[in-house]
Amino acid sequence: MPLRFPRRIRFFTHSLPDLASFNSSSPFLSRLLTFTSNHFAVNFSTQRPNGGETRRSLIEDEEELSNWVTDLRPGTLRVNLTSDDDDDEMDRGRGRNPRNKVESFRENRFSSRGKGSNFMSRGLVRDREGYKGLRNQQRRGGDVIDEESSDEDVKSLVMGGLLSEEDEEEEEDGDYEFLKKKAVSAFGFDKQKKIDVKSSDSYLTKTRFDQYPLSPLSLKALNDAGYETMTVVQEATLPIILKGKDVLAKAKTGTGKTVAFLLPSIEVVVKTPPTSPDNKRPPILALVICPTRELANQAATEANTLLKYHPTIGVQVVIGGTRLGLEQKRMQTNPCQILVATPGRLKDHIENTPGLATRLKGVKVLVLDEADHLLDMGFRKDIERILSAVPKERQTFLFSATVPEEVRQMCLVALRRDHEFINCVHEGTGETHQQVKQMHMIASLDKHFSLLYTLLRAHIADNVDYKVIVFCTTAMVTKLVADLLGELNLNVREIHSRKPQSYRTRVSNEFRKSKGLILVTSDVSARGVDYPDVTLVLQVGLPKDREQYIHRLGRTGRKGKEGEGILLLAPWEEYFLSSLKDLPITKSSLPPTDPETVKKVQKALCHVEMRNKEAAYQAWLGYYNSQKMIGRDKERLVELANEFSRSMGLDNPPAIPKLILGKMGLKNVPGLRAK
Numbered sequence: 001m002p003l004r005f006p007r008r009i010r011f012f013t014h015s016l017p018d019l020a021s022f023n024s025s026s027p028f029l030s031r032l033l034t035f036t037s038n039h040f041a042v043n044f045s046t047q048r049p050n051g052g053e054t055r056r057s058l059i060e061d062e063e064e065l066s067n068w069v070t071d072l073r074p075g076t077l078r079v080n081l082t083s084d085d086d087d088d089e090m091d092r093g094r095g096r097n098p099r100n101k102v103e104s105f106r107e108n109r110f111s112s113r114g115k116g117s118n119f120m121s122r123g124l125v126r127d128r129e130g131y132k133g134l135r136n137q138q139r140r141g142g143d144v145i146d147e148e149s150s151d152e153d154v155k156s157l158v159m160g161g162l163l164s165e166e167d168e169e170e171e172e173d174g175d176y177e178f179l180k181k182k183a184v185s186a187f188g189f190d191k192q193k194k195i196d197v198k199s200s201d202s203y204l205t206k207t208r209f210d211q212y213p214l215s216p217l218s219l220k221a222l223n224d225a226g227y228e229t230m231t232v233v234q235e236a237t238l239p240i241i242l243k244g245k246d247v248l249a250k251a252k253t254g255t256g257k258t259v260a261f262l263l264p265s266i267e268v269v270v271k272t273p274p275t276s277p278d279n280k281r282p283p284i285l286a287l288v289i290c291p292t293r294e295l296a297n298q299a300a301t302e303a304n305t306l307l308k309y310h311p312t313i314g315v316q317v318v319i320g321g322t323r324l325g326l327e328q329k330r331m332q333t334n335p336c337q338i339l340v341a342t343p344g345r346l347k348d349h350i351e352n353t354p355g356l357a358t359r360l361k362g363v364k365v366l367v368l369d370e371a372d373h374l375l376d377m378g379f380r381k382d383i384e385r386i387l388s389a390v391p392k393e394r395q396t397f398l399f400s401a402t403v404p405e406e407v408r409q410m411c412l413v414a415l416r417r418d419h420e421f422i423n424c425v426h427e428g429t430g431e432t433h434q435q436v437k438q439m440h441m442i443a444s445l446d447k448h449f450s451l452l453y454t455l456l457r458a459h460i461a462d463n464v465d466y467k468v469i470v471f472c473t474t475a476m477v478t479k480l481v482a483d484l485l486g487e488l489n490l491n492v493r494e495i496h497s498r499k500p501q502s503y504r505t506r507v508s509n510e511f512r513k514s515k516g517l518i519l520v521t522s523d524v525s526a527r528g529v530d531y532p533d534v535t536l537v538l539q540v541g542l543p544k545d546r547e548q549y550i551h552r553l554g555r556t557g558r559k560g561k562e563g564e565g566i567l568l569l570a571p572w573e574e575y576f577l578s579s580l581k582d583l584p585i586t587k588s589s590l591p592p593t594d595p596e597t598v599k600k601v602q603k604a605l606c607h608v609e610m611r612n613k614e615a616a617y618q619a620w621l622g623y624y625n626s627q628k629m630i631g632r633d634k635e636r637l638v639e640l641a642n643e644f645s646r647s648m649g650l651d652n653p654p655a656i657p658k659l660i661l662g663k664m665g666l667k668n669v670p671g672l673r674a675k
Ligand SMILES: Nc1ncnc2c1ncn2[C@@H]1O[C@H](COP(=O)(O)OP(=O)(O)OP(=O)(O)O)[C@@H](O)[C@H]1O
Pocket: 226, 227, 228, 229, 230, 231, 234, 251, 252, 253, 254, 255, 256, 257, 258, 259, 400, 401, 527, 528, 529, 530, 554, 558, 559
């Protein structure tokens, strides 16, 4: 029986001698303690700068965050109303770095209002109302969030804006490293078992699945699927998981992480005696959480492949963008043992679907796919709610291609203390695939559309079976680029959060099977989606962060195949390259764009609908406003946005509703047109 720690531990100051010095200018301890919030509800005393002692639980701080979000009035909210705000994948990630964002929020917003005992329910209910209120305001005040956007999307919008605002605060964190070492050692994180896996260039190993004690029916399904030997991550994790351990695993994109966590999960279900058919609420035994709908669908498909010869084991998917009622009905008429879900929708079901809370009490295995993303600020509340709904006695698997240091500590909210961290990736150059050629190009914004067209034409000419993904910064910019490339007679499809789920699923399936196609997409396709044989990933504009760059690039070069990645930036975005300096990305000269091409692109731009250009302009402004390096100088930001507007062929930048400008903190900034 693995060691379990009590759920509530009182943390006394004398156990860390210099705890009193962890005051508002040294937020590391509170940051660290928050990571442990699920397993340890920690109380400690701190000395406020004004001298008064405040007894606070860090969980109350979380509630404070919720309360503050709820209390936001339109005029006080500086938020990216216009970008891919409701993009379920992208915007949540804006709050990723807890060090800069959450803590500076805490320092600035802390008050002793909250009392921690029922923090989750209270915080969540308030959050939800707050999001709904905001959403209504937005509908009224400028129609910036469309009907498709889920409450989840709205939440991400609020959090994204909130945190990017906080981002601008400078944090006095000079003694950070020292404190980090002390606290990490005090909590035993330095004893965390880490296994570095030696990986060769090949993603497959020589180890066969039948060398492990797996059920014959699973082996038969693996064989049918053509999975003869294990991939590196499968070989490294399976024996440890089969021993009953919790695992945090980091392995490169496209190397079979889905099978690595699904196979042992299925084995747990196979070994669990079936419940009586009269049981109206049979337990869910394995719960898999994925950050996007596409990914959840994909994981469920893979699960069904592995369950081919286990007809009594069922899989169900609950994702946003579909009617809750339909999913409820499906769950009641055909109860499953394996549930794959996106976090927000699962939280909705926990709160609204009769019997689900009871069924979740049966969970034996919990999986967080793209764990670093799920544990970042944007998803935090939903994940906390889910963690509180499943038993503490369970096995947990966290998988991702990227696990930044600060997120690794956050993983402790979900994992047992004796978990193993299995790292199949060598830091730096090892994080991306050697067989994928990476290049960056720097060109002024006015050249981007012509360059994009030139690069695509050249790639198509060189690759009969071309299959390209173009990543854009926001949903509305994605739409604009897809419209433009369509006008230029390229074979294009688009996926982003403003498209209905049925459309997204259809296009995703089409792209999976096709060749000779270009998919223009926002970050909803950045992580996990397994499109085979993508020949080129083209990223236009600033990726959200280094991790997002790696995940987007990871859509090509999967399963050991060749691939190519191009990052197209404007000169003022070049600073981003410093975060990639350990990756094998080289500077490429710009391909010549002949005047005919430029003319052709300009003509095509004239055919793109004005309202799409307006929406793209607003979205662009919102996205870059949230980027610390660019958004901090508002006048410069507007100059750049107007440069983008001119690149779309507009003489004057589109006018933006005053309410939205206010919400973005851009009121009265010269160069903007308000309406
Ligand atoms: N043992 C195996 N042998 C051959 N192919 C495999 C094996 N395991 C998985 N695959 C295939 O490898 C491909 C990539 O797998 P998967 O999508 O799980 O990668 P991933 O590591 O999760 O990538 P990402 O980090 O992008 O999410 C899939 O098409 C899957 O079917």
